[in-house]
Amino acid sequence: MIERAIVLSSGDELTTGRTVDTNANFIADKLVAAGLDVVAIMVVGDYPDRIAWAWQQAMQHAEVVIGTGGLGPTADDLTTEVLAQVAGRRLYMDQAIADRIRQMFAAMGRVMPENNLKQAMFPEGATIIPNALGTAPGFRLDIETERGGRHLIVLPGVPREMKPMIEEQVLPWLQQARGGEDVYLSHTFQTFGISESALDELVAGSIPSAEGRIAFRAAFPQISVRLTVHGPPAIASQRLAELSARLRERIGAYAYGEGDTSMEEVVGTMLTQRRLTLALAESCTGGLIGNRITNVPGSSAYFIGDFVTYSNDAKTAVLGVHAATLERVGAVSEEVALEMAAGARGLAGSDLGLATTGIAGPDGGTKDKPVGTVCIALATAEKSYVRRYQFWGTRDWVKILTSQVALDWVRRHLLGLDPSESGVLRR
Amino acid sequence: MIERAIVLSSGDELTTGRTVDTNANFIADKLVAAGLDVVAIMVVGDYPDRIAWAWQQAMQHAEVVIGTGGLGPTADDLTTEVLAQVAGRRLYMDQAIADRIRQMFAAMGRVMPENNLKQAMFPEGATIIPNALGTAPGFRLDIETERGGRHLIVLPGVPREMKPMIEEQVLPWLQQARGGEDVYLSHTFQTFGISESALDELVAGSIPSAEGRIAFRAAFPQISVRLTVHGPPAIASQRLAELSARLRERIGAYAYGEGDTSMEEVVGTMLTQRRLTLALAESCTGGLIGNRITNVPGSSAYFIGDFVTYSNDAKTAVLGVHAATLERVGAVSEEVALEMAAGARGLAGSDLGLATTGIAGPDGGTKDKPVGTVCIALATAEKSYVRRYQFWGTRDWVKILTSQVALDWVRRHLLGLDPSESGVLRR
Numbered sequence: 047m048i049e050r051a052i053v054l055s056s057g058d059e060l061t062t063g064r065t066v067d068t069n070a071n072f073i074a075d076k077l078v079a080a081g082l083d084v085v086a087i088m089v090v091g092d093y094p095d096r097i098a099w100a101w102q103q104a105m106q107h108a109e110v111v112i113g114t115g116g117l118g119p120t121a122d123d124l125t126t127e128v129l130a131q132v133a134g135r136r137l138y139m140d141q142a143i144a145d146r147i148r149q150m151f152a153a154m155g156r157v158m159p160e161n162n163l164k165q166a167m168f169p170e171g172a173t174i175i176p177n178a179l180g181t182a183p184g185f186r187l188d189i190e191t192e193r194g195g196r197h198l199i200v201l202p203g204v205p206r207e208m209k210p211m212i213e214e215q216v217l218p219w220l221q222q223a224r225g226g227e228d229v230y231l232s233h234t235f236q237t238f239g240i241s242e243s244a245l246d247e248l249v250a251g252s253i254p255s256a257e258g259r260i261a262f263r264a265a266f267p268q269i270s271v272r273l274t275v276h277g278p279p280a281i282a283s284q285r286l287a288e289l290s291a292r293l294r295e296r297i298g299a300y301a302y303g304e305g306d307t308s309m310e311e312v313v314g315t316m317l318t319q320r321r322l323t324l325a326l327a328e329s330c331t332g333g334l335i336g337n338r339i340t341n342v343p344g345s346s347a348y349f350i351g352d353f354v355t356y357s358n359d360a361k362t363a364v365l366g367v368h369a370a371t372l373e374r375v376g377a378v379s380e381e382v383a384l385e386m387a388a389g390a391r392g393l394a395g396s397d398l399g400l401a402t403t404g405i406a407g408p409d410g411g412t413k414d415k416p417v418g419t420v421c422i423a424l425a426t427a428e429k430s431y432v433r434r435y436q437f438w439g440t441r442d443w444v445k446i447l448t449s450q451v452a453l454d455w456v457r458r459h460l461l462g463l464d465p466s467e468s469g470v471l472r473r
Numbered sequence: 474m475i476e477r478a479i480v481l482s483s484g485d486e487l488t489t490g491r492t493v494d495t496n497a498n499f500i501a502d503k504l505v506a507a508g509l510d511v512v513a514i515m516v517v518g519d520y521p522d523r524i525a526w527a528w529q530q531a532m533q534h535a536e537v538v539i540g541t542g543g544l545g546p547t548a549d550d551l552t553t554e555v556l557a558q559v560a561g562r563r564l565y566m567d568q569a570i571a572d573r574i575r576q577m578f579a580a581m582g583r584v585m586p587e588n589n590l591k592q593a594m595f596p597e598g599a600t601i602i603p604n605a606l607g608t609a610p611g612f613r614l615d616i617e618t619e620r621g622g623r624h625l626i627v628l629p630g631v632p633r634e635m636k637p638m639i640e641e642q643v644l645p646w647l648q649q650a651r652g653g654e655d656v657y658l659s660h661t662f663q664t665f666g667i668s669e670s671a672l673d674e675l676v677a678g679s680i681p682s683a684e685g686r687i688a689f690r691a692a693f694p695q696i697s698v699r700l701t702v703h704g705p706p707a708i709a710s711q712r713l714a715e716l717s718a719r720l721r722e723r724i725g726a727y728a729y730g731e732g733d734t735s736m737e738e739v740v741g742t743m744l745t746q747r748r749l750t751l752a753l754a755e756s757c758t759g760g761l762i763g764n765r766i767t768n769v770p771g772s773s774a775y776f777i778g779d780f781v782t783y784s785n786d787a788k789t790a791v792l793g794v795h796a797a798t799l800e801r802v803g804a805v806s807e808e809v810a811l812e813m814a815a816g817a818r819g820l821a822g823s824d825l826g827l828a829t830t831g832i833a834g835p836d837g838g839t840k841d842k843p844v845g846t847v848c849i850a851l852a853t854a855e856k857s858y859v860r861r862y863q864f865w866g867t868r869d870w871v872k873i874l875t876s877q878v879a880l881d882w883v884r885r886h887l888l889g890l891d892p893s894e895s896g897v898l899r900r
Contacts, residue, residue, distance in 0.1 A: 059690045061511040063502025066495055075490025084488040085523060089514035096512060119670045159670045263491050332767025333760030336781045340759025343835055343868055352781035354763045360778035360821060394787060408770055441770055
């Protein structure tokens with residue numbers, strides 16, 4: 047029976063406070079969604095005795111232990127060696143992996159430093175978990191202990207390598223290893239513009255606790271709502287669909303997407319479906335909105351360009367904002383936002399023009415326009431919209447929040463809703 | 474002797490992946506700065522046996538244990554009760570604290586629910602640590618074990634209450650309790666354009682292990698190198714300066730900064746000092762470089778604007794790239810990159826013009842220009858530079874790597890080095 051898991055992170059950067067351990071959080075989230083009980087998260091530095099202690103303790107209290115970190119080529123990468131000792135297994139060199147590492151270096155026209163071969167060493171009996179995005183593969187070691195069978199899984203600490211290994215290899219193995227038991231299924235709604243407690247009230251009573259569980263997760267600026275059900279596959283699947291429909295109705299337009307998606311993906315899909323194009327004029331967000339939009343593959347189909355006009359001169363010279371308007375009401379104003387949006391739309395020849403201008407801080411605030419004052423405008427063929435907001439927080443928060451509200455404007459406009467209703471947090 | 478610490482966080486929200494444990498990171502950072510060796514971070518959910526296990530283990534391996542969470546008034550707040558059992562102490566109610574909690578409720582015009590009195594219970598012999606910002610005080614329990622004296626510290630899990638309690642009460646107590654012991658000091662170099670194993674070889678032998686410890690941390694696309702020394706304050710301080718100078722020489726221009734800084738901050742400081750201005754023309758990076766530059770407070774002093782010209786028409790209409798050039802060699806070419814850089818510089822009237830054009834993928838690659846083909850150009854009053862790169866990885870990697878190399882071009886140019894030497898990874 048595989049019921050309990052412990053997540054183990056290693057690295058001096060974690061125990062010395064240089065890095066926040068987000069790997070353990072990611073893995074714990076996935077394990078809980080898969081129906082496991084995460085007994086503990088343990089973090090130790092790069093010391094053999096501490097790594098050994100953590101694995102020994104973890105093996106006592108959980109059937110599955112997933113460790114990340116310590117698979118690099120350098121002297122302080124100790125995980126494989128220590129775990130082999132703890133499990134009483136010898137190390138061997140996997141020739142196929144060693145060749146692959148050599149080939150990866152050769153393909154880049156480099157000679158492989160000998161210490162990289164360390165990444166081809168595994169405890170005997172290990173099942174290798176391939177790493178498509180880096181030189182260090184992970185592995186799984188299945189051992190028998192006096193407390194029962196244990197599954198020890200080691201993955202690299204680099205998040206972008208570790209995450210697909212969890213999703214594409216560890217979770218499917220786990221599902222299979224747990225056999226014909228009930229399945230856990232979940233569905234997630236991505237929401238924006240509503241606080242966690244207001245969301246809680248909104249969905250209260252919609253899901254009887256015997257039928258499903260709801261978990262909120264705030265990752266500024268959005269909050270996701272995850273519904274999890276469990277039971278025999280067919281029943282769970284039907285129940286998930288029914289309860290999801292109920293939640294969909296409750297959450298309404300606060301949900302900008304479902305599943306693992308982002309506001310920029312949702313907006314991109316809507317623009318593509320409607321064959322519309324977008325241009326931006328950014329001031330306080332400094333390129334962030336363009337960056338988010340172009341993170342989506344295929345965005346060149348609808349994204350023409352972004353005019354980041356940080357100085358007043360650039361606003362005038364590039365976007366045609368009137369010097370008189372800047373003089374009269376200042377760069378952070380509804381008037382300038384409207385002229386920027388219209389200017390971007392005209393210059394790019396796009397269907398929509400979206401503009402931001404504001405004071406991200408920490409300096410530049412005044413009594414009338416304190417830090418966090420932001421104007422957003424949207425120009426379309428038929429109509430233009432503008433609104434002044436008073437946001438809060440640090441420079442990066444103001445930038446992120448502004449970019450989120452601005453993208454939500456496009457989404458709401460395309461849905462036929464009033465864009466300017468976005469960004470007024472329901473608490 | 475107080476040398477080792479363990480940080481312990483409790484709460485179901487942490488083990489289920491709903492919340493990232495930033496408390497432990499904050500506390501570990503403070504403890505390491507105060508010279509302690511943080512042996513482990515342990516995280517458990519709200520179960521009495523798990524909390525007991527964590528405290529028992531922690532007491533075995535460290536003289537100081539700092540735990541957060543589980544001090545609230547509800548049934549799943551178990552820390553005080555469990556710790557009293559583990560330490561073999563009875564609980565008592567502190568009348569002064571009970572009165573204070575009643576008064577806090579009265580001041581808010583509310584009747585105190587009786588379960589709040591739980592927050593006035595402490596193990597016998599505890600030293601109470603007042604909480605200026607909440608109802609739950611913390612406490613310290615000093616006990617003798619067969620392994621020596623142990624100091625068990627419990628604080629609330631709410632960050633804004635916990636942080637001042639650490640800084641204003643726990644750290645001063647720690648300083649006093651440790652007396653004239655050795656300090657730990659560290660210095661960090663931020664590097665780019667060299668692999669972790671090549672860095673390891675580069676610095677090998679420069680720092681005898683008896684004198685200092687080196688730790689690498691890869692956070693794509695940069696790698697930091699941290700040197701830590703310890704000893705009596707004056708000696709440690711001198712040793713840190715000497716060893717840092719040695720590392721500085723070894724790492725050379727691969728180090729773009731020292732301490733807690735970023736490439737965009739370093740470039741910003743250099744531009745400010747030289748009173749130079751910068752404009753961008755981005756294609757494949759889509760606004761990312763502008764976003765990074767404007768993440769730095771005060772960037773409006775040197776950043777004029779960013780012309781994100783995603784379509785060919787925008788490149789021609791906005792930046793004056795010749796349609797004939799686009800026709801002849803395509804948008805991803807040295808020629809177009811040069812025209813974009815010159816165009817941005819001319820349009821913005823800036824000292825420097827920096828341009829990127831490339832294929833971020835996953836689509837759009839051809840045999841001659843596969844995904845990852847990127848051209849970077851820098852235009853200055855005297856001279857222009859351009860280079861074609863073949864980068865690798867996913868769309869976001871190509872964007873991030875391109876932005877990093879492009880910013881490094883500005884840094885190298887301002888240092889009088891050849892910009893185009895950047896981005897050729899030394900392995």
